[in-house]
Amino acid sequence: MNCKETRKNIEAFVNDSLSVKELEEFLEHLDNCEKCREEYDMCYTVFMGMKILEDVEKYGNTRLDSEMKIESAKDYLFKYKIIRFQKILLYVLICLVGGFLFF
Numbered sequence: 001m002n003c004k005e006t007r008k009n010i011e012a013f014v015n016d017s018l019s020v021k022e023l024e025e026f027l028e029h030l031d032n033c034e035k036c037r038e039e040y041d042m043c044y045t046v047f048m049g050m051k052i053l054e055d056v057e058k059y060g061n062t063r064l065d066s067e068m069k070i071e072s073a074k075d076y077l078f079k080y081k082i083i084r085f086q087k088i089l090l091y092v093l094i095c096l097v098g099g100f101l102f103f
């Protein structure tokens, strides 16, 4: 993902509407690109500011913490990968057990 694509995806990221693949590329780019990281920090603050204005009651306790958002996204990605790995493992296990019972 290049800078232009990354910046275009900032809003989608803040709204949690990126696909897992996009999310992965987005986070990777932010880790390696100071400029986009700054852009993201700024946009995040603006987006969250707007959300807070829209619903003060609901978002009253939301911190304007762009770092936290990145960390939780990484956490999500990490869990997603583990779950996917477990599914593959389970599938292999079922095949093995199935094969074992069959023969």
Ligand SMILES: [Zn+2]
Binding pocket: 002, 003, 004, 006, 029, 033, 034, 035, 036
């Ligand atoms: Zn960039």
